[in-house]
Amino acid sequence: MDRNIFEDEHEMFRDAARSFYTNEVLPHSERWREQGIVDRDAFLKAGEQGMLLMWADEKYGGAGVHDFRYEQILIEEIAKYGDPGFFMTLHSRLVGPYIGELGTEEQKARWLPKCISGEHxxxxxxxxxxxxxDVSGVRTKAEDKGDHYLLNGSKTFISNGILADLVIVVARTDSSRHGLSLFVVERGMEGFERGKNLKKMGMKSQDTAELFFNNVKIPKENLLGEWNRGFYQLMHFLAEERLLGACQYLANAEAAFDATMEYTQERKAFG
Ligand SMILES: Cc1cc2nc3c(=O)[nH]c(=O)nc-3n(C[C@H](O)[C@H](O)[C@H](O)COP(=O)(O)OP(=O)(O)OC[C@H]3O[C@@H](n4cnc5c(N)ncnc54)[C@H](O)[C@@H]3O)c2cc1C
Known part of the structure; x- marks a missing residue:
C-alpha cells in the first residue's frame, strides 16, 4: 500500500535502521530465539546508533525527536529485517516516557543517560x-516507613524481566480501588529476585519473566510521580502503548505475509 506520511528524512532513517538490523540483529536472531533472550550488547549497539529514547532531551544524550514516525519506522523495519523479540520499543517508548514525563530533574539526570546509551x-x-x-486488582504493596518505602509482592509476564536494570513497579499504597503508586526498583536491590524466563508461543527471543519483591527497601527518591496517582498515570501511558502495539501487529503480519508469499512463489511441488 502506498503511504504518503513519510518525508525524505524518514526514508533516510529507514535505510539506516534496516542496515543496523540486517548487520547487528538478524545474524543473531536464531541463537537469541533458542536461548530465549537477546544479548545485552544489542541495546548498547542500538544506543550507539542513537535509536533508543530518541525523544529524550539532548542534555541527557537524546536526540530530542518527538516525531512518532521514527519509532514507527524502527518497529516496521525490525519486523522484516531484524527480530521483533528485541523489544527496543518497550525500552524506548513504553517505559522510558514514565521517567521522561513523571521524573524529577534529579531522577531524569540519574536514569536517562544510561537508558539512552543502552547501558541500562x-x-x-x-x-x-x-x-x-484489571489493573486495580494489584496486590503488591508498598508501605511508607519514614525514611524509605518497603515493597512486597510479585509480578508476572514482565517483558525485559531478566535483562532489566530499572523496573517501574506498580504497587498498592492505599486501600482505595485506585490507590496505586509507581516505584523504580533497581538491579541489585536487596530482596529483588527474578523468577523463570517464561516460555511463550511467539516473541521467542524476548525475555518475559516473573519478578519477586521481598521486603525491598526503596529509597524515597525512587517514587516516580505522585503518591497514589499511579493508576491514572498508567492509563495515560497505556494509551500510546495501544498505538505502538497497532504498528507492531501490522508490521509483523505484513512480514509474515511477505515471507509466505515469497515461499509459495519459489516452491516447486508436484512437478
Ligand atoms: C508476551 C507478553 C508480554 C507482557 N509484558 C508485560 C509487561 O512488560 N508488563 C506487564 O505488566 N505485563 C505484561 N504482560 C501482561 C499483559 O499486560 C496481560 O497479559 C494483560 O494485561 C491481560 O491480563 P491477563 O493475562 O491477566 O488476562 P485477563 O485480564 O484475565 O483477560 C483474559 C481475557 O478476558 C478478557 N476480559 C478481561 N476482563 C474482562 C471483562 N471485564 N469483560 C470481558 N472480558 C474481559 C480479556 O480481554 C482477555 O481476552 C505481558 C503479557 C504477554 C503475553
Missing part, C-alpha cells in the same frame, strides 16, 4: 497472577 535496560511491572486487564 527498562521494564514496567504491572501484571500479577490476579491482576491483568
Amino acid at each position: 535496560i527498562l521494564a514496567v511491572a504491572i501484571t500479577e497472577a490476579g491482576a491483568g486487564s
Whole structure:
C-alpha cells in the first residue's frame, strides 16, 4: 500500500535502521530465539546508533525527536529485517516516557543517560497472577516507613524481566480501588529476585519473566510521580502503548505475509 506520511528524512532513517538490523540483529536472531533472550550488547549497539529514547532531551544524550514516525519506522523495519523479540520499543517508548514525563530533574539526570546509551535496560511491572486487564486488582504493596518505602509482592509476564536494570513497579499504597503508586526498583536491590524466563508461543527471543519483591527497601527518591496517582498515570501511558502495539501487529503480519508469499512463489511441488 502506498503511504504518503513519510518525508525524505524518514526514508533516510529507514535505510539506516534496516542496515543496523540486517548487520547487528538478524545474524543473531536464531541463537537469541533458542536461548530465549537477546544479548545485552544489542541495546548498547542500538544506543550507539542513537535509536533508543530518541525523544529524550539532548542534555541527557537524546536526540530530542518527538516525531512518532521514527519509532514507527524502527518497529516496521525490525519486523522484516531484524527480530521483533528485541523489544527496543518497550525500552524506548513504553517505559522510558514514565521517567521522561513523571521524573524529577534529579531522577531524569540519574536514569536517562544510561537508558539512552543502552547501558541500562527498562521494564514496567504491572501484571500479577490476579491482576491483568484489571489493573486495580494489584496486590503488591508498598508501605511508607519514614525514611524509605518497603515493597512486597510479585509480578508476572514482565517483558525485559531478566535483562532489566530499572523496573517501574506498580504497587498498592492505599486501600482505595485506585490507590496505586509507581516505584523504580533497581538491579541489585536487596530482596529483588527474578523468577523463570517464561516460555511463550511467539516473541521467542524476548525475555518475559516473573519478578519477586521481598521486603525491598526503596529509597524515597525512587517514587516516580505522585503518591497514589499511579493508576491514572498508567492509563495515560497505556494509551500510546495501544498505538505502538497497532504498528507492531501490522508490521509483523505484513512480514509474515511477505515471507509466505515469497515461499509459495519459489516452491516447486508436484512437478
Ligand atoms: C508476551 C507478553 C508480554 C507482557 N509484558 C508485560 C509487561 O512488560 N508488563 C506487564 O505488566 N505485563 C505484561 N504482560 C501482561 C499483559 O499486560 C496481560 O497479559 C494483560 O494485561 C491481560 O491480563 P491477563 O493475562 O491477566 O488476562 P485477563 O485480564 O484475565 O483477560 C483474559 C481475557 O478476558 C478478557 N476480559 C478481561 N476482563 C474482562 C471483562 N471485564 N469483560 C470481558 N472480558 C474481559 C480479556 O480481554 C482477555 O481476552 C505481558 C503479557 C504477554 C503475553
